[in-house]
Amino acid sequence: MAEIILVTALGLAAVALIMGLYRLLAGPCTVTRAIALDLLTLITIPLLVGAAVWAGRAVYVDVALVYGILAFLGVLALARYLEKGI
Amino acid sequence: MSSRLSSQKDVGSLLANWLGLLALWIIFVGTFDTQEVIAGAVVAALVSFMATGPNPARWQVVLSPRRLFTLLAYLGYLAVAIFRANLQMAAIVLSPELAIRPGIVRVRTRLKSPLGRLVLANSITLTPGTLSVDVEGDEFFIHWINVDSEDADDATRRIVSGFEHYLEIIFG
Amino acid sequence: MLPIIGALVVLVGAAFMVLAAIGIIRMPDPYNRIQAGTKASTLGVVLALIGLGIYEIDLLPKLIVIALFVLITNPLSSHALARAAHAAGVPLADETVRDELAAARAPKVIEEETAS
Incomplete structure (x- = not known):
């Protein structure tokens, strides 16, 4: 029972991921794409943890943390570039 | 020093x-x-x-039991504010006609400590519906998804005062 | 019992993520997309992480650390993106009622131009 609910929830998160991907590809401006990228990285973090729980490997949780840190730095760098160039 | x-x-x-x-x-x-x-x-x-x-x-922050207690109360208040604002945002997103009146308004803060202002700006941003775009001195420029007040004092009262009440004690 | 509660919390979080994705698609300009998109998904992500922690109780401490990290960094990136959008001159949507930041910026630009 719990597994079915969990898989449904992760599937819903994947649907959200695809909708965010549409906004990333459709644009219309660079800032919007950056926002969509931020949303995608944010949703990917719990999906990575979900993969860790699904595969029964706790190591994948560390991947989620490192991914979160790098994605945050990436979005900050992108915002800084958009604001005043490198 | x-x-x-x-x-x-x-x-x-x-x-x-x-x-x-x-x-x-x-x-x-x-x-x-x-x-x-x-x-x-x-x-x-x-x-x-x-x-x-x-x-x-x-x-620097001076620790005292009263401040720690206020910090806990503040975290609870913030959680409730975030949850309520998320439900309001869900209602806006799901409504067919997309009822928004966005705008950037100017609000003032009474907080003096830079750390307090940082926490205030982050709390404002963390609540969906309000987003701090820029800070200049004691003035915050806030993108508000549903502007329903006309002057700065009223906007300040609606957006900032709830958080400020706690932060003044914690960082004051 | 605990796994079912955890899975339900994850489900609620995933529902908030879907709402955020709908928001990012429907909203008219970048500022409103930040409002409805990245910030509304914060609650979803935190709920999903906590729910997964309840489901797999051994992972709970690590997941609380990740949730705190998301809670601290997300407003920063939202704010950075909004500021970048305003500095890059991205126009606000037609529905916008007023823009006091542009009004505050405008006199300064004129001063700089006359000074140079």
């Missing part, structure tokens, strides 16, 4: 950083194994020594 000493590392924040990093290490390693803890202590000492600088007086 004199200007001669101001380039030296602040012992209090050095110790706090070291303890925080060590706690993080132990959570992620998941054991209290002696070797792991010793390795973590060495790495945490290196990182905190490299990362900690002088701690200017304006960033």
Whole structure:
């Protein structure tokens, strides 16, 4: 029972991921794409943890943390570039 | 603290950083194994020594039981505010006609401490519906998804005052 | 019992993520997309992480650390993106009622031009 609910929830998160991907590809401006990228990285973090729980490997949780840190730095760098160039 | 000493590392924040990093290490390693803890202590000492600088007086927070209690109350208040704002945002997103009246408004804060202002700006941003775009002196420019007040005082009362009430005690 | 509660919390979080994704698609300009998109998903992500922690109780401490990290960094990146959008001159949507930041910026630009 719990597994079915969990898989449904992760599937819903994947649907959200695809909708965010549409906004990333459709644009219309660079800032919007950056926002969509931020949303995608944010949703990917719990999906990575979900993969860790699904595969029964706790190591994948560390991947989620490192991914979160790098994605945050990436979005900050992108915002800084958009604001005043490198 | 004199200007001669101001380039030296602040012992209090050095110790706090070291303890925080060590706690993080132990959570992620998941054991209290002696070797792991010793390795973590060495790495945490290196990182905190490299990362900690002088701690200017304006960033310091004085701890007291009343402030800690207010901090807990503030976290609860923030959680409720975030939850309520998320439900309102869900209603806006799902409504067919997309009822928004966005705009950037100017609000004023009474907080003096820079740390308090940082926490205030982050709290405003964390609540969906309001987003701090820029800060200038004691004025915040806030993108508000549903502008329903005409003057700055009313906007201040609606957006800022709830948080400020707690933050004034914590950082005041 | 605990796994079912955890899975339900994850489900609620995933529902908030879907709402955020709908928001990012429907909203008219970048500022409103930040409002409805990245920030509304914060609650979803935190709930999903906590729910997964309840489901797999061994992972709870690590997941609380990750949730705190998301809670601290997300407003920063939202704010950075909004500021970048305003500095890059991205126009606000037609529905916008007023823009006091542009009004505050405008006199300064004129001063700089006359000074140079």
